[in-house]
Amino acid sequence: MNSFPIEDFQGVSxxxxxxxxxxxxxxxxxxxARSPRGSVVHYALKANSNRALLRxxxxxxxxxxxxxxxxxxxxxESGFAPGKIVYSGVGKTDREIxxxxxxxxxxxxxxxxxxxxxxDALAADAGVIAPVAIRVNPHIDAHTxxxxxTGLSENKFGVDIxxxxxxxxYVMRLSHVRLRGVHFHIGSQIVSMQPYETLCATINKLQDxxxxxxxxxxxxxxxxxxxxxxxxxxxxxxxxxxxxxxTFSLRLKMREGQILHFEPGRSIVCQCGTLIARVLYVxxxxxxxxVIVDAGMTDLMRPALYQAKHKIENITSxxxxxxxxxxxxxxxxxxxxxxAIMLNEAQRGDLIAIRSAGAYGESMASRYNxxxxxxxxxxx
Ligand SMILES: *Cc1c(COP(=O)(O)O)cnc(C)c1O
Numbered sequence: 001m002n003s004f005p006i007e008d009f010q011g012v013s014x015x016x017x018x019x020x021x022x023x024x025x026x027x028x029x030x031x032x033a034r035s036p037r038g039s040v041v042h043y044a045l046k047a048n049s050n051r052a053l054l055r056x057x058x059x060x061x062x063x064x065x066x067x068x069x070x071x072x073x074x075x076x077e078s079g080f081a082p083g084k085i086v087y088s089g090v091g092k093t094d095r096e097i098x099x100x101x102x103x104x105x106x107x108x109x110x111x112x113x114x115x116x117x118x119x120d121a122l123a124a125d126a127g128v129i130a131p132v133a134i135r136v137n138p139h140i141d142a143h144t145x146x147x148x149x150t151g152l153s154e155n156k157f158g159v160d161i162x163x164x165x166x167x168x169x170y171v172m173r174l175s176h177v178r179l180r181g182v183h184f185h186i187g188s189q190i191v192s193m194q195p196y197e198t199l200c201a202t203i204n205k206l207q208d209x210x211x212x213x214x215x216x217x218x219x220x221x222x223x224x225x226x227x228x229x230x231x232x233x234x235x236x237x238x239x240x241x242x243x244x245x246x247t248f249s250l251r252l253k254m255r256e257g258q259i260l261h262f263e264p265g266r267s268i269v270c271q272c273g274t275l276i277a278r279v280l281y282v283x284x285x286x287x288x289x290x291v292i293v294d295a296g297m298t299d300l301m302r303p304a305l306y307q308a309k310h311k312i313e314n315i316t317s318x319x320x321x322x323x324x325x326x327x328x329x330x331x332x333x334x335x336x337x338x339x340a341i342m343l344n345e346a347q348r349g350d351l352i353a354i355r356s357a358g359a360y361g362e363s364m365a366s367r368y369n370x371x372x373x374x375x376x377x378x379x380x
Contacts, residue, residue: 044265142187185223273358296328
């Protein structure tokens with residue numbers, strides 16, 4: 001059972017990403033309806049920076065969360081308001097900082113004291129004042145894969161929460177940066193609200209502490225990370241934005257005049273994207289059967305990089321179900337989309353749908369093995 005427009009797929013060369021733009025619009029409408037009044041939602045471009053999708057997202061009035069100069073340029077070209085662009089990343093180059101200053105972005109999410117000094121100097125050269133927030137590492141375990149958890153003390157992101165009062169004092173002495181507030185991003189594919197509840201408590205405590213030192217902030221950015229259902233994308237096509245936003249509305253003690261900022265990426269684009277591949281060969285091994293498809297880790301890296309599991313369907317065959325390992329053609333053992341997968345009986349030429357591939361799919365594609373990048377087909 002699937003609802004893919006298979007007729008439209010005939011003649012399109014595989015592999016390609018198919019994006020259901022109507023689902024993206026429904027997701028954005030739900031997100032906008034559920035986000036707290038007065039808050040600003042910045043779409044994290046690194047999840048998917050396909051230009052057609054960016055234009056759709058920008059049209060809903062979202063801001064952008066960028067992690068490179070290239071993403072800032074793309075965000076501006078795609079219609080995101082420069083004042084609603086925020087810029088994160090531990091290794092911003094001088095060139096990228098200058099570009100962000102000339103575009104007039106809304107806020108630099110600064111990750112170190114060294115970076116603050118460089119932004120201050122470059123802003124002075126440009127004769128402008130740079131708006132900054134300090135990215136705080138709050139030591140919160142997001143209970144997600146260790147490669148996508150970002151808020152633990154041993155990883156490279158942000159300034160340790162114990163150092164924040166000192167760093168804030170340092171910022172106040174700089175002449176060409178204006179401290180707007182604090183930024184957090186504790187990880188990705190977070191499916192329980194508990195880490196976010198802990199984050200709220202941490203922010204409340206930090207705010208009390210900074211307030212007692214007479215620090216005024218107008219910007220509280222809680223980052224992204226809301227997870228999606230990779231196992232059952234049809235049942236949960238739109239993530240539970242209500243629980244997510246309500247957690248912050250209920251638990252965060254916002255001060256007068258403060259604006260709450262969010263940076264979701266995956267939860268906006270994941271379920272609208274599917275990687276469509278074609279079966280090249282069915283290979284009967286000694287103990288298992290392999291379905292070898294023409295898509296590989298160069299098209300969708302998540303299984304190889306994060307041991308991620310995506311739902312896989314044979315959308316051509318109506319044959320009885322059989323158990324297969326679904327693998328790609330790349331010369332790496334990690335180039336596998338899943339083992340012991342139940343698929344309708346496969347044969348050469350069948351189309352295979354790898355679901356929930358809209359986030360960190362196309363944007364991570366590479367040309368390893370001198371392969372072509374995957375194609376793209378939009379539903380409209
Ligand atoms: C990647 C990233 C996001 C988006 O994360 P998702 O899990 O895709 O929602 C938000 N903020 C920052 C700083 C990021 O690096």
